[in-house]
Amino acid sequence: MNELSLTGKTILVTGASSGIGRAAALMISKAGGTVIVTGRNPERLKAVFDLLETGNNPSSVPGNSSFVIRHSSFPADLTNEPDMDALISHLPALDGIVHCAGIVGPLPVKFIAQADIDRMFGINYCVPVNLTSKILRKKKLADGASILFMSTIATKNPYFGGALYSGSKAALEAYSKTLALEMVAKGIRSNCIMAGLVDTPMIENPSEKNMQEEALERYLKRYPLGIGRPEDVANAIVFFMSEASKWITGTSLIMGGE
């Protein structure tokens, strides 16, 4: 048996319209999993849905009516409670949740106001916490399921302007550890990935080719293995969703060095 296979598993991926969530959704489908993709932008979400592996998306096989729909797509702004509730009603029983939806936004501490805290914590902390609790209350998470939260290496190594972002992710890491403890009787696991810099639309111009030499040198010192690709993180996400990680819970995996 290939313990990295996701065949037979149904997994919700938030933030699937872009970056790491997009790569995770595509790789989960390649590993045999059924994916429910959600994100705010309907066009970009549809583009990801159309790329999901299996060849059994109706959109990729026009006119084939004998076709079984495996994956599904649900556009939603998850900071909007009715949107979140509608998504949950749409969900089948899940074997995994990958929480990728999030925002970044550098802000030096002396400029932080309540509205900034609400905005950053709203999507980065409140959404994954509320979504998880609601899914649990609706009994839509199977015993033995796996939950993965995207955090950042910045919770360990601060950067200028990162107080709110790092704070929201540090809170998520603490939440994940408690969730792991409370869910252990059901065999439900909860883990985080603390990623270094990944080349996604969230980060402006991170590609090495776009960087000034001096900035590149600085970055490469912090990331001895270079800047990550979304697929590098997606590989680890597949591992956390699979049976290969069934003895791991309450942890945070550091990726990218630093």
Ligand SMILES: NC(=O)c1ccc[n+]([C@@H]2O[C@H](COP(=O)([O-])OP(=O)(O)OC[C@H]3O[C@@H](n4cnc5c(N)ncnc54)[C@H](OP(=O)(O)O)[C@@H]3O)[C@@H](O)[C@H]2O)c1
């Ligand atoms: N890139 C990095 O260097 C890095 C490093 C460490 C951790 N992370 C974390 O990894 C996760 C993914 O980051 P990324 O780099 O892939 O970012 P990204 O490319 O900007 O993607 C962010 C995703 O979150 C979704 N999203 C944002 N606000 C939302 C809302 N209110 N409701 C629903 N969805 C919402 C976006 O949807 P739309 O685009 O459709 O609006 C998009 O799909 C984030 O949690 C981030 O903090 C990223």
